[in-house]
Amino acid sequence: MAVEPVVYGASERPPRGDYARAGADYTCAQNHAAYTRADHDTYRRLYERQSALLPGLASEAFIAALPSLGIKDHIPRFEEINERLYRATRWEIVAVPGLIPEVPFFTLLANRKFPVTDWIRTPQEFDYIVEPDIFHDLFGHVPLLFNPVFADYVQRYGQGGLKAQQLGACEMLSRLYWYTIEFGLIREHGGLRAYGAGILSSSGELPYAVQSPEPQRLPLQLERTMRTRYKIDSYQQTYFVIDSFEQLFDMTAADFAPVYERLRGLGEFAADERDGVVA
Numbered sequence: 001m002a003v004e005p006v007v008y009g010a011s012e013r014p015p016r017g018d019y020a021r022a023g024a025d026y027t028c029a030q031n032h033a034a035y036t037r038a039d040h041d042t043y044r045r046l047y048e049r050q051s052a053l054l055p056g057l058a059s060e061a062f063i064a065a066l067p068s069l070g071i072k073d074h075i076p077r078f079e080e081i082n083e084r085l086y087r088a089t090r091w092e093i094v095a096v097p098g099l100i101p102e103v104p105f106f107t108l109l110a111n112r113k114f115p116v117t118d119w120i121r122t123p124q125e126f127d128y129i130v131e132p133d134i135f136h137d138l139f140g141h142v143p144l145l146f147n148p149v150f151a152d153y154v155q156r157y158g159q160g161g162l163k164a165q166q167l168g169a170c171e172m173l174s175r176l177y178w179y180t181i182e183f184g185l186i187r188e189h190g191g192l193r194a195y196g197a198g199i200l201s202s203s204g205e206l207p208y209a210v211q212s213p214e215p216q217r218l219p220l221q222l223e224r225t226m227r228t229r230y231k232i233d234s235y236q237q238t239y240f241v242i243d244s245f246e247q248l249f250d251m252t253a254a255d256f257a258p259v260y261e262r263l264r265g266l267g268e269f270a271a272d273e274r275d276g277v278v279a
């Protein structure tokens with residue numbers, strides 16, 4: 001499909017986080033003409049800096065999948081990515097105005113739709129932004145949706161989320177999302193590599209998560225992970241390590257209801273609490 005010419009700032013930029021433009025399922029249209037030259041330049045610069053950091057730090061599956069994003073010198077049109085993504089794993093990305101409530105989020109994932117924030121950070125926020133913007137979602141999350149095993153895990157996670165919501169267990173399940181899809185590490189060739197989007201889209205946290213002696217790294221274990229609290233505005237103090245994406249997929253085959261019951265009676269771990277078991 002020929003890449004259509006980019007039109008700059010042809011229409012009013014939707015105010016960041018303007019949820020009035022979203023439908024009942026919290027999705028909205030990506031107004032590609034509304035991005036300004038500065039928006040496209042920010043995307044290009046972020047992509048350039050982050051992709052240069054990947055060798056030796058990002059998982060092989062991520063590095064292999066990244067070119068599937070296609071465009072790197074301006075913000076891609078979602079339909080261009082969806083053409084390839086749907087062919088690869090029957091997933092598609094949908095535009096959202098930002099973070100959305102858990103049930104609509106789980107519902108989209110359960111239907112193999114990944115919500116991608118449609119605005120980009122300002123040049124002033126180049127190095128750090130707390131909430132996920134289009135670069136975090138596209139660069140961090142979308143490439144691994146081209147990986148069939150990981151793509152099936154994310155859908156299963158969404159289906160599990162809808163069940164967790166009925167059991168009042170969203171907080172425990174969101175820790176699993178946090179410590180895998182957002183901040184997960186994987187063992188490769190005897191070393192550690194990042195596969196979590198929050199690490200892969202961060203210029204500072206990528207080397208920190210994989211190389212720093214500061215944080216603790218534990219083997220991913222369902223109950224320990226679901227009992228471990230996390231912080232959203234600093235580097236992680238605990239990372240959980242898997243051996244393969246199959247391990248993630250197989251882990252979510254079980255019914256989590258009895259696990260939630262068992263965990264409800266047990267205490268939680270602080271984000272930096274050490275218990276001696278090292279990955």
Ligand code: HBI
Binds near residue numbers: 098100101115173
């Ligand atoms: N909304 N757009 C968006 N992206 C997310 O990653 C996201 C969300 N809402 C809720 C959420 N993540 C987490 O609470 C999950 O753990 C459920």
Ligand code: FE
Binds near residue numbers: 140141182197198
């Ligand atoms: Fe994310």
